[in-house]
Amino acid sequence: MLYIIGIGLNDPKDISLKGLEAVKKCEEIYLENYTSKLACSVKDLEKLYGKKIILAERSLVEENFGEIIDKAKTKDIALLIIGDALSATTHIEIFKQAKEKQVECNIIHNASVLTAVGITGLQLYNFGKTTSIPFPEDNFNPETAYDVIKQNNDLHTLCLLDLRPSKDKFMTIKQAIEILLEIEAKKGEKIITEETLVIGCAKLGSEQPIIKQGKVKDIVKQDFKQPPFCLIIPGKLHFVEEEVIKFYMI
Amino acid sequence: MLYIIGIGLNDPKDISLKGLEAVKKCEEIYLENYTSKLACSVKDLEKLYGKKIILAERSLVEENFGEIIDKAKTKDIALLIIGDALSATTHIEIFKQAKEKQVECNIIHNASVLTAVGITGLQLYNFGKTTSIPFPEDNFNPETAYDVIKQNNDLHTLCLLDLRPSKDKFMTIKQAIEILLEIEAKKGEKIITEETLVIGCAKLGSEQPIIKQGKVKDIVKQDFKQPPFCLIIPGKLHFVEEEVIKFYMI
Numbered sequence: 001m002l003y004i005i006g007i008g009l010n011d012p013k014d015i016s017l018k019g020l021e022a023v024k025k026c027e028e029i030y031l032e033n034y035t036s037k038l039a040c041s042v043k044d045l046e047k048l049y050g051k052k053i054i055l056a057e058r059s060l061v062e063e064n065f066g067e068i069i070d071k072a073k074t075k076d077i078a079l080l081i082i083g084d085a086l087s088a089t090t091h092i093e094i095f096k097q098a099k100e101k102q103v104e105c106n107i108i109h110n111a112s113v114l115t116a117v118g119i120t121g122l123q124l125y126n127f128g129k130t131t132s133i134p135f136p137e138d139n140f141n142p143e144t145a146y147d148v149i150k151q152n153n154d155l156h157t158l159c160l161l162d163l164r165p166s167k168d169k170f171m172t173i174k175q176a177i178e179i180l181l182e183i184e185a186k187k188g189e190k191i192i193t194e195e196t197l198v199i200g201c202a203k204l205g206s207e208q209p210i211i212k213q214g215k216v217k218d219i220v221k222q223d224f225k226q227p228p229f230c231l232i233i234p235g236k237l238h239f240v241e242e243e244v245i246k247f248y249m250i
Numbered sequence: 251m252l253y254i255i256g257i258g259l260n261d262p263k264d265i266s267l268k269g270l271e272a273v274k275k276c277e278e279i280y281l282e283n284y285t286s287k288l289a290c291s292v293k294d295l296e297k298l299y300g301k302k303i304i305l306a307e308r309s310l311v312e313e314n315f316g317e318i319i320d321k322a323k324t325k326d327i328a329l330l331i332i333g334d335a336l337s338a339t340t341h342i343e344i345f346k347q348a349k350e351k352q353v354e355c356n357i358i359h360n361a362s363v364l365t366a367v368g369i370t371g372l373q374l375y376n377f378g379k380t381t382s383i384p385f386p387e388d389n390f391n392p393e394t395a396y397d398v399i400k401q402n403n404d405l406h407t408l409c410l411l412d413l414r415p416s417k418d419k420f421m422t423i424k425q426a427i428e429i430l431l432e433i434e435a436k437k438g439e440k441i442i443t444e445e446t447l448v449i450g451c452a453k454l455g456s457e458q459p460i461i462k463q464g465k466v467k468d469i470v471k472q473d474f475k476q477p478p479f480c481l482i483i484p485g486k487l488h489f490v491e492e493e494v495i496k497f498y499m500i
Contacts, residue, residue: 008266009359016360017270017298018263048267084361086368089490096371096494107369109259109361109455110266111334114374116359118336121346124364125382129405130375155379205359240339244346 002072002098006085006110009205011040012048019108023049026078030056030068035090036082037165037228039206045080053080057166065094072103084112113230116204117158120211121244122234128152132160133176133231135169146183150191154236161229170227173200174220177231181216192216192233199232199245200224213248222250252322252348256335256360257281259455261290262298269358273299276328280306280318285340286332287415287478289456295330303330307416315344322353334362363480366454367408370461371494372484378402382410383426383481385419396433400441404486411479420477423450424470427481431466442466442483449482449495450474463498472500 003022008014015023023029031042031053038045046053056065056079071077079094085107086092098105118124131148134140149157161171180192192198194217202210202224212222237245253272258264265273273279281292281303288295296303306315306329321327329344335357336342348355368374381398384390399407411421430442442448444467452460452474462472487495 006361011268013268013271014266014359016258016264016266018261020267021263084365084368087365087374089373092368092371092373092494093490095369096490099494099497106457109264109366111256111359111361112365112374115334115337115362115364118334118342119345119357121342123339123342124337124362125380128379129377132375207356240343240346244342244349247349 001076001104001106002069003076003078003106003108004085004091004095005078005080005108006083007080008110009083009113009116010038010203012045014111014205016108016110019110020049022106022108023051023078026076028054028071028075029078029080030054031080032056032061032082032091034058034165035088037163037170038082039203039226061090061094066097069094069098069101069103072098084110087112087114111205113160113204114158117201117230117232119204119209120199120201120232120248122156122232122241123238126156126235126238127158128155128235130158130160133162133171133179135162135171136179143183143187146180146187146191149233150189152235156235157233159231159233161231163228170229173222173224173229173231177216177220197234199234199248201230201232202226203228204230211248212250213245214250218250251326251354251356252319253326253328253356253358254335254341254345255328255330255358256333257330258360259333259363259366260288260453262295264361264455266358266360269360270299272356272358273301273328276326278304278321278325279328279330280304281330282306282311282332282341284308284415285338287413287420288332289453289476311340311344316347319344319348319351319353322348334360337362337364361455363410363454364408367451367480367482369454369459370449370451370482370498372406372482372491373488376406376485376488377408378405378485380408380410383412383421383429385412385421386429393433393437396430396437396441399483400439402485406485407483409481409483411481413478420479423472423474423479423481427466427470447484449484449498451480451482452476453478454480461498462500463495464500468500
C-alpha cells in the first residue's frame with residue numbers, strides 16, 4: 001500500500017491520528033521537502049512519529065519515484081506531504097503512477113494553505129484561481145500572476161510565493177510585490193499599484209501566523225518574519241470580510 | 251481561550267494531534283453539525299476524544315454564540331467544525347465576534363473538501379470560484395451556480411450540494427444536475443448539457459470515496475451511495491488531469 005499523507009502546515013502535531021497510525025505501520029517513510037516548509041525539523045517529526053524519515057528531493061520525487069511505488073506492491077510505504085496530500089501537480093503525478101501500476105493508494109488529507117487563508121476573514125468562496133509567483137530568472141519572468149489577478153477581477157487572488165527550502169531561500173512579500181509592480185510598470189493596466197489593498201501572510205496554519213493588511217506602499221515596509229509567505233490581492237470585499245480584515249490593519 | 255478546531259471530513263481519527271490535545275483541555279466542547287456531515291456518530295467522537303460534546307444547531311451558532319464566546323474569557327471552550335476551521339461564513343462570523351470581544355482565539359486547521367477534491371486528479375490551481383447548489387424553495391431558485399460555472403469558463407467549478415443533516419436530507423448529484431439543467435433550459439447558454447463532462451463525488455476525505463466521471467446523461471443514472479456529495483464541472487483539462495480522471499470513467 002502507498003500512503004500519501006498530508007501532514008499539515010506547521011509542526012509534528014499537525015498530523016491526524018489516522019495519518020500517524022498509517023506512518024507507524026509503514027516500513028519506509030519519505031518526506032517531500034522541496035515544495036513547502038514546516039516550522040519544525042525532520043528530527044522533530046521523527047521523534048514524534050517514532051520512525052526514520054527519508055528526505056525526498058525533487059529528483060527522487062519527479063524522476064525516480066517509480067521504484068518506490070513498485071516497492072509499495074508488497075510493503076507499506078508512506079509519502080509525507082506538507083499541507084494536504086494532493087494539492088500540487090507533483091503529488092498528483094505520483095498518485096497517477098501508483099494507479100497505473102495498480103498499487104493500492106490510501107490518501108490521508110490534512111490542512112492546506114488554500115483553506116488556512118480563511119483566517120484572514122476572506123471567504124474561501126470569494127477566491128478565484130490561485131496563482132504562484134516564481135523567482136525571476138534569466139529569460140523567465142512570467143506575467144502569469146498579474147494576469148490571474150486581472151482575470152479574477154472581483155474575486156480574491158491567493159499568490160503562493162516561490163521557495164527553495166534546501167537553500168533556505170524564500171520569496172518575501174516585499175519581493176513578490178516588487179515583481180508585480182514591475183509587471184504593472186510594463187503593462188500599465190492598473191491591476192496593482194502603490195495604493196492597492198493587499199494582505200501579506202506568514203506562517204499560516206501555525207499558532208502565531210502573521211497577517212497584515214494595508215496598501216502596497218505600506219505592506220512592502222513590513223517585516224513578516226518567518227516563511228512560508230503568501231500574498232493575497234483581495235477583490236470586492238463583503239462587509240463581513242471588511243470587518244475581519246480590519247483586525248489586521250497595519 | 252476559544253479553540254476553533256477543524257476535525258476533518260470523515261471520522262474521529264481525522265482530528266490532528268494538536269486538535270485532540272486542545273479538545274482534551276477544554277471544559278466545554280461544541281460541535282457545529284448543520285453545515286456538513288461526518289461518516290461517524292457524535293458518540294464515536296466522544297468516545298475517542300474522551301469528552302462530552304454539545305451539539306450546536308444553527309440557532310445556537312448563528313444567534314446565541316455570543317454567550318459561549320463570553321465564557322471563553324475565563325474557560326477553555328472548543329468549537330469543532332467539520333472540515334477546516336474557517337471555511338464557511340458562519341465560522342468566520344464567530345471568529346470575528348471573538349476578536350471583537352477580545353477573547354483569545356486559537357484556530358486549528360484540518361482537511362477541507364476544497365482541497366480533498368485533489369483526489370479527482372484535477373489541479374487545485376485550475377479551479378475557479380467555488381459555488382453551492384441550494385435546495386429549491388418557493389420563490390428561491392437561484393441561478394448562481396450556473397452563472398459561476400459560466401464565469402469560471404476554462405477553470406473547474408466545484409459545486410457543493412445543499413444538505414440538512416438533522417433531517418437526513420442531502421441533495422444528490424442527480425438532483426444537482428437536474429437543477430442545473432433546468433436553469434440551462436431557461437437560459438439556453440449551453441453551459442451544461444446532456445453531453446457535458448462532469449465528475450460526481452461522494453465521501454471525499456474518507457478511505458473509500460466514490461468518484462465517477464462521465465457525461466451528464468450518464469452520471470445522473472449513477473448511484474453515489476452515501477453523502478456528502480459534490481459535483482465538479484471541469485473546465486479545460488490539462489493532459490495529466492485527463493489521464494487521472496480516466497481512472498474514474500463510468
